[in-house]
Amino acid sequence: MAGAAPHVIVFANEKGGTGKSTTAVHSAVALTAAGRRVLALDLDTRQRTLGRYLDNRAATIRRLGTDLPMPGYATFDPAKGETIEAQLDRLSEGVEVVVIDTPGRDDPHARAAMLRADTLVTPINDSFVDLDLIGEVDAETYRVRRPSFYSELVWNSRTQRAKEHGASVDWVVLRNRLQHVDARNKRRVGQALEELARRVGFRIIPGLGERVIYRELFPKGLTLLDLAQLGEVAVSHVAARQELREMVAGLGVPEARQEAERDRSAALAGA
Template identity: 70%
Template structure:
């Protein structure tokens, strides 16, 4: 509907190395391909991973003289509440989805973005090291002792959002890189996450596996959805694309009458 507020997706984790920006780029491109009007803001003014990825994508489209579906994107210019709000307002013009990628550290604007989120996505590597950011685990029983500081931060963001406009924050924990855990440890981590999800209120969905292909795609700004540019696909590529489709579907974003069926990401026969 014209003039409707964009759906606000925030990718946030104060720990680096969780695949946050890579996941954010793939979600942004996937939604763009399905017909959504997406705009992205990178809050990491120094590293600019999401911004550089999409900048590489635009350069590849020009170099290859081809059309690569790309969202609008920018990097934070003025690191104040007022500067953030001004850029969000600018990006919101004509957008159905606003996607914000935050730094892998505590950041005031990341906290502000969390209070505005409709969907808050926290990618984590499937390990107790990453889980400790959200909940402390007993070393003997592997049971959750108490929520950690980041869960409390999200709780505060949810309260601020409810007070601001009565809205809710759908917190999604994205389990990345599952295949590198041995079976018993995977079960323990999974059980602890399930227990913690009931205590602090997040959903758990599968993310992306650790694959060399993701690192190789960055210089060209390509994604697993750019079938024509990737050339011949191996089994690992096909499996990774399936992971991506399932991940975006599991985000359960509202269709608003504009989100094409996800089968649209399948290559033409």
């Protein structure tokens, strides 16, 4: 299936602090570890969290002389005069999955990337503060009153992509920092999200829990898949790794490699 377009996953949320870059980089590494050819692209030229995370990972690989799953990666710089569309086309040759991390603000290049998304992932913390980004909730009943500006933005992007490319967008809302107890706030946020999902059209999947380990991994560029490099491993690390695996499975990325093999086999059979 030479020349086939990669599956593009865009992590986007105009609010910072939702774990967007952490989930993006973990997803890119997990998909690489699963045998995919992955490109990770950082659109936040100023903050560059995903890019710096993978810089640290590359340095750790060189320092330890070890072999860790490592996606290709780049940082988009509009000052160089190349559009995001052109850079995607140039860098994604031979790539199966592209993971794009966007800035935590309204950004024209992020909007352009959303038009290329096959899967759009919006991480939110499990709180009404973050939920307000995609829907307004009544203060008394906790029922959703209306979708918010961001939901309208995504709707417009999905409509435009369908018109221009005839392709649908799988919108996934990722519940990060889920509480590990059945608290009232957790249930109320969940109910409001389910109501919004029916009205606006997105899927809800669990993300990554609130764990100190994620902040400790950044300087070395390690992920929860690199337990052999972490030294002493606690039960919480193993549980967090399972969270990561379930999150990546929930993204629903097609089995691009298997599809390619089937197409090649079919081509040989017909030759």
